[in-house]
Amino acid sequence: MATKPPLGDAYSLILEAIDVGVYRPGDRLVESELAERFGVSRTPIREALQRLETQRLLTRDGRSLIVASLDHNQLAELYVVRAELEALAAGLAARHATAEEVRVLQEMVAQDRRLAGDPTALARANKRFHHQIHLASHNRFLVQQLDLVHRSMALLATTSLAAEGRTEDALKEHEAIVRAIAARDEEAAAEALRTHISKAFVTRLKLDAERHEEGI
Template sequence: MPIRKDDTGSENLSRSEFAYTRLMAMIRSGELRGGQRLREVELAEQLGVSRTPVREALRRIGSEGLAQNSPGRGLVVTEYDKQQVRELYALRAALEGAAAGLATRHASPAEIALMHEILERSVAALEAPAEMMRMNARFHSAIHEAAHNRYLAQALAQMSDALALLPGTTFAAPNRAREAHDEHLAILRALERRAPDEAEALARRHIELAGATRLRMMFGIES
């Protein structure tokens, strides 16, 4: 009797990877938001796979802290409380600071030129929060790549996934887009001067200010 692909397990593995990739894309895009229920049957139907690969994908997402069991509701996309938001931004400040410090040592002229280009283009997005959020992500990604540290890049990618669960964008807060743009410029100037301590301090402060804005927007409190 010929062996079917499903009998070998390899097909199921690829389907699990597919389900995980699609669910992560839905989290990153905001299609799945914090507190939203994750029903195996519905997700399997939506993705066009059986429940088993969806179950395995959800288990993996849960192990990464992006889904959790909620009493009376079952599995939901993780919804952060005030302390978790504080902790996220504290870790992000450390990681972004480290990336900026390393980038002062390793960024090539082409990588610095790309950062300038991104900031020039972001001027036109100062009144458009969604576009500013996209340009902000590009600027930080450029710094991460210029740090040339694969392990830091992995940690920052995981942090990005966690931050994707936060609602909205801090750039919707009054004056935050312009303030962030000025902070980005200051970081970039420190990179150009090859001043690692200054760049790290500026990057940390930039994230701390973003975190304070986030806490005000979500909970109406100061950090």
């Protein structure tokens, strides 16, 4: 008899589905449909939904749970926090990263250039790149806080890397971040990552303005 996936798996499955756009802001999540999709009983699904609601990734619409969305102010607040935490991680990575961790970051940047024509794949690679910097900071409490921030990033309906011209710029920014980390220049690494997040935010605002203008 097959064992049922634990709560953590149900939670991760739903979060991943939101993250990759299977469920978008405003979409209604139904216990029975999720249980059938993921092959999980309704009890862990229910508990996972409660956890996601507590984390404000889901919100109530009457009696229904829907994927939350971020308004302009929430988006701005998220990017402010993300920029500072990511910059701190980059600075700490410049101080603490092992030679092997630096080499992994360099290889990631080189490999990501092959994905330039695929925004979805590049977005996944971008998350791996940033997470590797978080780990290279060697600060578990910072990593935990960044994990929370990146969960909220799942509520953004599109990747800023889909904007025209953004992919090449983002890759160059990644290269600058890794160069600074490899050079053990904490200030330069922090500033390079802070600038990277700032430019991503500007692109995000432009995309949102275009979607609003088109009535999306």
